[in-house]
Amino acid sequence: MSALKYYFDLIRIIEEAYVLLPSSNRESSEIIDKWVRISTENITTLNRHLQSSGLSVGEKLRIQSIISALATLYGKFVNYSVVGGSLQSTEQLIRWKDLENVSQNRIRTSVVINLQHLNLRDFLLDAEKLITDKLTNIVTSEGNLKVNFVLACEFSNQTNNETVVEIKYFNVKNEAILPSTDIKKLFLENVVEKLLTQVEEFKKQDSG
Numbered sequence: 001m002s003a004l005k006y007y008f009d010l011i012r013i014i015e016e017a018y019v020l021l022p023s024s025n026r027e028s029s030e031i032i033d034k035w036v037r038i039s040t041e042n043i044t045t046l047n048r049h050l051q052s053s054g055l056s057v058g059e060k061l062r063i064q065s066i067i068s069a070l071a072t073l074y075g076k077f078v079n080y081s082v083v084g085g086s087l088q089s090t091e092q093l094i095r096w097k098d099l100e101n102v103s104q105n106r107i108r109t110s111v112v113i114n115l116q117h118l119n120l121r122d123f124l125l126d127a128e129k130l131i132t133d134k135l136t137n138i139v140t141s142e143g144n145l146k147v148n149f150v151l152a153c154e155f156s157n158q159t160n161n162e163t164v165v166e167i168k169y170f171n172v173k174n175e176a177i178l179p180s181t182d183i184k185k186l187f188l189e190n191v192v193e194k195l196l197t198q199v200e201e202f203k204k205q206d207s208g
Contacts, residue, residue: 006040007066009192011167014039014073021080032077039074043067046100051077064099065169068111068152075113093117094126096134110134120153120199124192132183145177155206170198 017035023027046067050060075095093116099109110129115125138146150171158161172194175186 004062004066007070009097010038010042011066011073013070014070017078018073018080027161028080031173032080034141036074036077039070039077043070043074043099046070064109065150065167067099067109068150069167071099072113072152073110076115081117094123096129096130119177121192124195125149128187128192134184135177139177139179139181139183143179146174147177148174149191149195151199152192153199157206168202170195170202 009149014035022024046063048064095113097111097113112122150169153168172191
């Protein structure tokens with residue numbers, strides 16, 4: 001599908017631009033502004049496309065995955081421009097971003113952006129604090145929720161003297177969250193541990 005290839009290529013180009021950010025503050029500022037604008041414009045376009053009635057569930061998931069990847073890169077560029085400023089340490093490691101509401105039936109998509117973590121478990125444990133706070137506020141104000149967690153991971157493989165980067169997605173079953181739910185316990189037991197197990201199994205299969 002040519003449209004999907006365009007966005008995957010765009011994500012790769014933005015990732016390369018981030019890695020190659022110059023040390024000059026002035027040059028960095030100009031490049032950051034450019035890629036923040038491009039990321040924002042494409043996220044807006046994809047969110048509009050998500051509102052199309054003819055999309056299958058699979059197509060919607062693929063588009064949401066691309067939006068999440070673009071939102072992550074957006075967050076990295078923004079974070080690059082403010083590191084050393086007034087952000088707290090946790091905010092320099094992860095950030096919550098709400099994406100546009102894509103339907104009329106109260107479905108919403110949000111992303112926890114990994115800005116600096118290299119260790120997956122550390123990222124998920126930091127994300128737990130942020131997710132617990134956000135979901136507690138939402139369930140308090142809006143009532144019962146059904147939540148779907150998806151983890152996007154980058155894997156690098158060396159092929160013919162070339163590094164190939166692929167994004168793989170892992171998810172767990174939908175979780176019902178009530179005002180009485182212990183969200184921290186639910187996330188640690190039903191999300192963190194299961195996602196870590198899935199990733200480890202994938203790495204073993206991939207290496208085998």
